Structures are given as structure tokens and as C-alpha cells.
Amino acid sequence: MLVSSTMVLTQTDSKGQFSISLDIPKNTLIFFSKEAYASKTIQYTSENEVSIQLNKLHVDIDEVVVSSINQKLSSNQTINILSKKMSQLNESSFDLVEGLSRLSGVEQSSTGTGIKKIVVRGLSGMRVVTLLNGVRLENQQWGGDHGIGFTDLGIGKVELVKGPASIIFGADALGGALYFSDENYISGGKPRSKLISTFESSNMRINNQLGVKWTRKAFKTNTLIEYGSAADYQLPNGLYLFNSRYSNQAFKTSLGYNTDNWIVNLRYQYNYGILGIPAHSHDAEPTLEQLSSSSQNRYPTRPTQFNTQHSLNLENTFFIADNTLNINLSQSTNRLEEFEAWTVPELDITLGSTQLSGSYAMPISNTLNWTFGTQLGQQENTNKEARTQLIPDGSITDLGAYSLLEYSKNSFTSQLGLRFDKREIELQDNTFSKEFDAFSATLGLSKKGQNQHIRVSYSSAFRTPHFSELLSDGVHHGTKRYEIGDKNLIAEKGHQFDIAYEWTGEHLGLIINPYFHLINDFIALNPKDSIIDNTQVYKYEQVDNVTIKGIEMNVHYHPHFAHHLHFEESLTIMEGKEGNSFLALMPAHKSQTLVRYYFDKTQKKVQLHNTFFEYVYTAAQDKVAENESPSKAYGLFNLGMNISIDKIPNFELTIGVKNVTNKSYISHLSRLKSYEIPHEGRSYFIKLCSTL
Amino acid sequence: MFNTLKITKMKKVSIIMALGFFFACTDHDECHECHIAWENAQGQEVEVEIGEFCEEDLADVESNGYTLDESVVVGNDTVPAGSYPGSDIHCEEHDH
Numbered sequence: 001m002l003v004s005s006t007m008v009l010t011q012t013d014s015k016g017q018f019s020i021s022l023d024i025p026k027n028t029l030i031f032f033s034k035e036a037y038a039s040k041t042i043q044y045t046s047e048n049e050v051s052i053q054l055n056k057l058h059v060d061i062d063e064v065v066v067s068s069i070n071q072k073l074s075s076n077q078t079i080n081i082l083s084k085k086m087s088q089l090n091e092s093s094f095d096l097v098e099g100l101s102r103l104s105g106v107e108q109s110s111t112g113t114g115i116k117k118i119v120v121r122g123l124s125g126m127r128v129v130t131l132l133n134g135v136r137l138e139n140q141q142w143g144g145d146h147g148i149g150f151t152d153l154g155i156g157k158v159e160l161v162k163g164p165a166s167i168i169f170g171a172d173a174l175g176g177a178l179y180f181s182d183e184n185y186i187s188g189g190k191p192r193s194k195l196i197s198t199f200e201s202s203n204m205r206i207n208n209q210l211g212v213k214w215t216r217k218a219f220k221t222n223t224l225i226e227y228g229s230a231a232d233y234q235l236p237n238g239l240y241l242f243n244s245r246y247s248n249q250a251f252k253t254s255l256g257y258n259t260d261n262w263i264v265n266l267r268y269q270y271n272y273g274i275l276g277i278p279a280h281s282h283d284a285e286p287t288l289e290q291l292s293s294s295s296q297n298r299y300p301t302r303p304t305q306f307n308t309q310h311s312l313n314l315e316n317t318f319f320i321a322d323n324t325l326n327i328n329l330s331q332s333t334n335r336l337e338e339f340e341a342w343t344v345p346e347l348d349i350t351l352g353s354t355q356l357s358g359s360y361a362m363p364i365s366n367t368l369n370w371t372f373g374t375q376l377g378q379q380e381n382t383n384k385e386a387r388t389q390l391i392p393d394g395s396i397t398d399l400g401a402y403s404l405l406e407y408s409k410n411s412f413t414s415q416l417g418l419r420f421d422k423r424e425i426e427l428q429d430n431t432f433s434k435e436f437d438a439f440s441a442t443l444g445l446s447k448k449g450q451n452q453h454i455r456v457s458y459s460s461a462f463r464t465p466h467f468s469e470l471l472s473d474g475v476h477h478g479t480k481r482y483e484i485g486d487k488n489l490i491a492e493k494g495h496q497f498d499i500a501y502e503w504t505g506e507h508l509g510l511i512i513n514p515y516f517h518l519i520n521d522f523i524a525l526n527p528k529d530s531i532i533d534n535t536q537v538y539k540y541e542q543v544d545n546v547t548i549k550g551i552e553m554n555v556h557y558h559p560h561f562a563h564h565l566h567f568e569e570s571l572t573i574m575e576g577k578e579g580n581s582f583l584a585l586m587p588a589h590k591s592q593t594l595v596r597y598y599f600d601k602t603q604k605k606v607q608l609h610n611t612f613f614e615y616v617y618t619a620a621q622d623k624v625a626e627n628e629s630p631s632k633a634y635g636l637f638n639l640g641m642n643i644s645i646d647k648i649p650n651f652e653l654t655i656g657v658k659n660v661t662n663k664s665y666i667s668h669l670s671r672l673k674s675y676e677i678p679h680e681g682r683s684y685f686i687k688l689c690s691t692l
Numbered sequence: 693m694f695n696t697l698k699i700t701k702m703k704k705v706s707i708i709m710a711l712g713f714f715f716a717c718t719d720h721d722e723c724h725e726c727h728i729a730w731e732n733a734q735g736q737e738v739e740v741e742i743g744e745f746c747e748e749d750l751a752d753v754e755s756n757g758y759t760l761d762e763s764v765v766v767g768n769d770t771v772p773a774g775s776y777p778g779s780d781i782h783c784e785e786h787d788h
Contacts, residue, residue, distance in 0.1 A: 242785075243785075280784070282737045283737070284736070301784065302784035302785070303784065340782075340784060341754040341778070341781070341782075341783060341784070342750055342751075342754060342784070343750055343751040343754050344751070344754045344778060387778070531735075534737075
């Protein structure tokens with residue numbers, strides 16, 4: 001049982017009874033869920049007692065949840081928000097980005113196993129905004145070799161908006177937004193601790209997370225630490241990719257307090273990553289043998305990235321009669337150092353970010369709700385002494401205001417949103433200053449039937465050029481490119497049409513989601529036929545009439561004759577074009593098949609809970625841009641099982657194998673593709689989770 | 693009985709986990725073999741080994757460069773004597 005606004009999670013006893021001694025703000029959504037049952041949500045008014053009955057559920061293709069983005073039920077959303085618990089995503093992959101890439105329409109762009117970026121419907125980097133508990137993460141995401149910068153430590157849920165999302169999140173959310181929410185607090189009683197330890201064989205990766213949760217009256221706290229280390233990963237040929245090693249440390253703590261009309265959360269998070277950059281060579285065309293090693297090491301060598309992130313966030317929610325006021329203040333710093341030498345950095349940049357946002361939600365009538373808000377942001381980019389300075393010292397100032405009107409009656413919901421943003425980019429030495437402003441809009445319609453649900457939406461967004469696109473002039477060592485910016489670039493503008501149709505029966509559920517995205521003034525980094533400093537030149541250029549279209553489908557089948565068997569299929573088909581040419585770095589078509597079998601509960605000491613078999617087929621990508629090479633098709637088998645031990649009620653074990661057939665494959669979005677370096681070979685994994 | 697068993701097993705698990713936190717901590721030396729990376733007329737890199745450098749000497753050669761007193765013949769190329777800046781000095785591992 002989750003009290004959504006206070007993020008307090010509790011559970012019933014074996015008889016299904018529960019009690020909670022917290023001040024619950026009026027109109028708070030209380031969410032009830034149980035595995036294999038349809039979840040239910042009620043709106044708390046002032047009752048002392050509530051009685052809830054959950055109905056048996058066979059198919060949960062799109063489970064109803066409360067969105068952390070706007071505190072609305074997913075069944076009432078007009079925009080397409082995909083919500084997943086982290087525990088569902090990292091069942092067979094202990095890497096945040098790899099887990100997210102299991103969602104339809106989501107891919108990963110990787111540099112080995114340590115540096116990974118999210119790609120949403122073909123767009124990534126600055127075009128996908130990442131938020132953690134409502135705070136926008138600014139962590140040098142402009143670089144092709146700059147990873148997501150944090151792990152799944154303490155994250156309970158992720159929500160994904162595919163396509164333009166500027167109306168809620170402001171500038172840059174052209175490709176989509178990832179909204180991560182921390183795990184919930186406990187409702188009271190004794191402190192609870194959790195230990196999660198994982199191991200993967202291909203890179204001998206170990207990762208340990210330890211968390212403690214404690215609640216006393218209106219005070220709640222969660223504190224977690226993490227340490228992980230991975231050696232060079234093993235290729236299917238048995239060799240190891242030299243310098244694909246990495247390590248990470250993290251610490252996060254949150255402190256919450258609430259009364260019946262005020263909720264406050266103070267959160268701090270620290271992440272530190274040491275990330276080897278593989279495939280480093282001074283040869284023009286190094287061979288796989290030159291770039292790999294017969295032995296496996298984990299100590300840091302060169303070239304290496306050091307990435308340090310601190311984030312501090314204060315969230316306030318006030319309940320004033322039937323209205324809700326949110327005020328968030330956050331401060332973060334991100335330092336990125338790239339070393340090729342041992343003692344002198346090639347690049348040493350610190351990005352400081354301060355953000356203030358406020359929103360006010362009020363019902364106008366029983367059917368009409370109005371939300372309006374504003375966001376202010378300031379980013380400061382500062383270089384420290386290093387061999388190169390790819391982007392200059394400067395600042396970005398943001399100011400945005402939006403208004404959302406929502407009409408809801410019976411099974412019909414519509415939403416209209418408008419937003420205005422202003423952004424100023426200025427260099428510290430006053431040699432460059434540019435202002436951008438833009439309007440964004442969204443219109444969404446949603447209609448629910450007995451077994452059906454259809455959403456139709458239009459949304460627009462814009463993205464201003466980043467410092468790197470405007471002012472780069474130097475070697476970017478992480479990508480081995482000499483990058484040249486263009487001061488005359490203007491903002492990209494995106495318009496997306498999205499239709500999602502969902503049908504759910506007793507044993508079968510399906511979602512069909514076609515979309516069309518038009519982007520004007522798209523900024524592309526194009527390779528040029530010239531060399532500077534022994535490095536190929538790439539130039540940022542603006543192209544018009546970029547279109548990305550596709551269809552995403554999900555099917556969940558649960559046969560009546562085999563109640564323990566579940567079959568899930570997801571399919572992603574997409575194509576990106578620039579005029580009559582294909583757009584570079586577009587993900588290939590992909591299908592994922594998951595078959596899961598749940599075992600009956602027995603009296604045995606070791607209880608096999610479920611076993612799963614997964615097949616991921618990625619089609620060949622031959623719709624490529626000029627100077628881009630095609631990629632071959634490949635299929636991967638993964639296997640696993642979840643085990644619990646009856647004598648230790650709070651202990652779970654997951655074991656399995658990824659890439660069972662030791663298939664040698666190269667993703668179209670791998671940055672190591674040009675060196676013909678394959679991904680990991682067969683890898684055994686184990687995950688232990690214990691709660692005290 | 694049940695609680696004792698549970699606590700004992702959990703303790704074992706906790707100890708294994710705690711050890712895991714330190715599993716990956718390995719030391720690395722502070723000395724590295726360095727070379728001058730010189731580009732010949734064909735644009736190919738030619739390496740001239742200049743020996744092992746440690747700690748402050750390593751920082752000095754990477755920051756301030758290295759002076760090659762005499763020309764060095766490497767295969768068909770002759771790397772000229774002279775001062776090479778820190779950016780031409782490479783001490784990272786390439787061959788494995």
C-alpha cells in the first residue's frame with residue numbers, strides 16, 4: 001500500500017489488514033497492489049477506515065499506477081507515460097541503462113560496458129532530459145562518450161515520456177524525458193535495511209548496495225551506499241576488451257517530514273565513476289587483436305574518465321484547501337575529467353546548476369483542473385587547467401512558464417497545455433551571447449472503454465543548441481573527433497503525433513503505438529573529409545525536415561489452460577530520415593520475447609519462484625546515412641530464475657545467463673562499431689537480495 | 693530456533709557482502725613506460741621509447757615534454773632530435 005504524496009510504503013498482514021498512523025494530506029492518492037491482482041487506487045478524504053478489494057488479474061500489460069510526474073493515475077493520462085518499477089527492469093540486467101533498453105522504443109548507445117546512454121525513439125544526449133525526483137540532471141550529457149552518470153541505487157520507479165515533453169520539463173526535452181523516483185519510505189516500526197549484491201562473470205563485475213530506512217512519527221529517512229567494480233569484459237572469442245573496466249561509488253540520503261497539509265523532502269546524492277575508455281590506439285586502423293588482451297584487469301589505466309556528481313534537492317508540497325502548491329529548489333555540480341596522460345587531464349570541466357521550480361494545481365470545477373507553473377534555471381560551465389578546452393566557460397539562464405488545462409468526465413479526458421521558454425547563453429569573456437525563446441504546446445485526448453483505451457496526442461518541443469554545438473573547436477578525446485561548432489545555429493523544433501491503443505482481455509492484452517515526429521532545424525554532427533591534430537574533423541550543421549516515424553507494440557498472453565505461463569512480446573519498428581536520406585545512428589528494428597513460468601508454492605526449503613527465458617532479436621540496419629556502415633542482425637538468448645528460501649523469508653536469489661549461445665554481435669549504436677569490436681560474450685549472473 | 697537460523701545465515705551473507713565492498717580494491721604502481729609519438733611524412737605514428745618515469749618525473753615529462761638529444765632511427769624513419777611537448781609524450785598502455 002503506497003501513500004503517494006508522502007512516498008510511504010507499507011503492507012498488510014497475512015489477513016489483509018493494515019493500519020497507518022500518519023497525517024495523510026486530503027485528496028492524497030492511496031495505491032493498493034498485490035502481485036497477480038489488479039491494483040486499485042483511492043483518493044483519501046478523511047475516513048478513519050477503508051475497505052479495499054482487489055480483483056484477480058491475469059494480464060497486466062499496462063498496470064494502473066500513480067505517476068510521480070503529475071500525481072495522476074496512468075489510466076487518466078492523455079500523454080503517453082510508460083511507468084516501470086526498477087525491480088522489473090533489472091531482473092536480468094544489473095545495469096540501469098541496459099534495464100531501460102528493455103522498454104519498447106528505448107535503446108542504448110554504448111562505449112563498452114561502462115559508458116552507456118539512453119536513446120529514446122532514435123534521439124539521445126541533450127535531446128533526452130533526465131530527472132531525478134523532479135530535478136533535472138545536468139551531467140555533461142552533450143558528449144557522445146558521456147554516460148548517464150548514476151546507477152539504480154535507491155531508485156524505485158522510472159517513468160518515460162517518449163517524444164517531445166517540453167510542456168512539463170522545459171527546453172531540450174525534444175526526444176523525451178526519463179523521470180526517476182526514489183524508493184518509498186517505510187511507514188514505521190523498526191528500521192529496515194536492505195543489501196543487494198550482484199555479480200556478472202563476463203567482466204567479473206561485483207556491485208554492492210546497502211540501504212537503511214527508518215521512520216519515526218512524521219520523520220522519514222532513507223540512506224544508501226554503493227560500490228561497484230568491473231574488469232575488462234570478455235569478448236565472445238575469449239579475449240578481453242582492454243580498458244573497458246570501470247568502477248562506481250554512490251551515496252544518497254533523503255529526509256522527509258509531513259503534516260496533514262505540508263510535505264517536505266530534502267535529498268542529497270553523490271556519484272563517482274572511474275570509466276575506462278576502450279579502443280584507444282594511435283594507429284589509424286587498429287585491429288581487434290591490438291585493442292584486446294589475453295588477461296583481465298580492473299585497475300584504472302588510461303585513457304579514463306572521472307565523473308563526480310553532487311546533487312542537493314529540497315522539495316515542498318503544500319495542500320491548501322483542494323489546491324496543491326509545489327516548490328522545488330536544487331543545486332548540483334558535475335565534474336568531468338578525461339585523462340589520456342597519467343598526471344595531466346585532457347579535459348577538466350565543471351558544470352554547476354541551480355534550479356527553482358514552482359507549480360500550482362487547482363480544480364476549477366468537478367470536471368476541470370488547471371495547473372500552472374514556472375521554472376528558473378542557471379548553469380555555469382567552468383574549465384580547469386587541462387591540455388585542451390573543448391567548450392569555453394559560460395552560463396545558460398532559463399526562464400519558463402506553462403499552463404495546463406485538463407477536462408475529465410466519465411471515461412473521457414482531454415488536456416491542453418501551453419508553455420513559453422526563454423534561454424540565454426553567454427560566454428564568461430563576453431565574446432558571445434545569444435538568446436532563444438520558443439512556445440511549446442500539447443493537446444491530448446483519452447477515451448476508456450470496457451476493455452479498450454485510446455490516447456491521441458500532439459506535442460511540440462524545442463531544443464536550443466548547446467555550448468558544444470555552438471562553440472566547440474578542438475579534439476574531443478573521448479570520441480576521437482575534432483569537433484567544430486557553429487555560432488549561427490538556431491533552436492531545433494519538434495512536433496510529434498502519437499496514438500496509443502490498448503486492449504485488455506482476461507488472458508490477452510495488447511498495445512499498439514504508432515507515432516510520427518517532425519523535427520525542423522535538426523542539429524547534426526557530420527563527419528568531414530579533413531584531419532586536424534591527427535584527428536578526423538566533425539562539424540555541427542543544421543538540417544531541415546528530419547522525420548522519425550515508427551510503431552511500438554506490446555502483447556501479453558496468458559493462456560487459460562496454463563495459468564502459470566506468461567508470454568510477453570514487444571516490437572519496435574522505426575525509421576529516421578533527413579529529406580530523402582536516412583538519418584545516422586537510428587536503432588534497428590527489435591523484437592523481445594519473454595516467456596515466464598511461475599511455480600506453485602511448496603513446503604520445500606528452497607522455493608523456485610519463477611523461471612524466465614528471453615529472446616531479443618535485433619534486425620539488420622541497412623537504412624544508413626552517407627558514410628555510415630550498415631549493421632548485421634543478431635539474436636540473443638537469456639535465461640534466469642528467481643529463488644527464495646523459506647527459512648529466510650526476506651532473502652531472494654536470482655541466477656541466470658545472458659547471451660547463452662555466446663553470440664558475437666555489434667549493436668548499430670555501439671561507439672566501438674567502427675573498430676568491429678563485439679559486445680560481451682556469454683555471461684553468468686547472480687543477484688542476492690536480503691532485507692532485515 | 694527459526695530466528696537463530698535466520699540471524700546466523702543473514703550474518704554470513706552480510707559478511708560476504710561486506711567483503712565484496714573491498715574485493716575490487718587493487719593497487720597500481722606510479723611508474724610508467726613512456727614514448728615520444730612522432731608522425732612521419734606518411735602520417736603514421738612512430739614511437740621512440742624514452743624509458744620509465746615515476747611520480748614527479750612522470751608529471752614533469754607529461755606536462756613539460758622531453759628533449760631528445762640525438763636523432764633516433766626507428767625502422768625506415770629517423771625521428772629528429774629536439775624538444776617534444778607533453779602532448780607528444782605517451783605513457784599509457786597500448787600493447788597488451
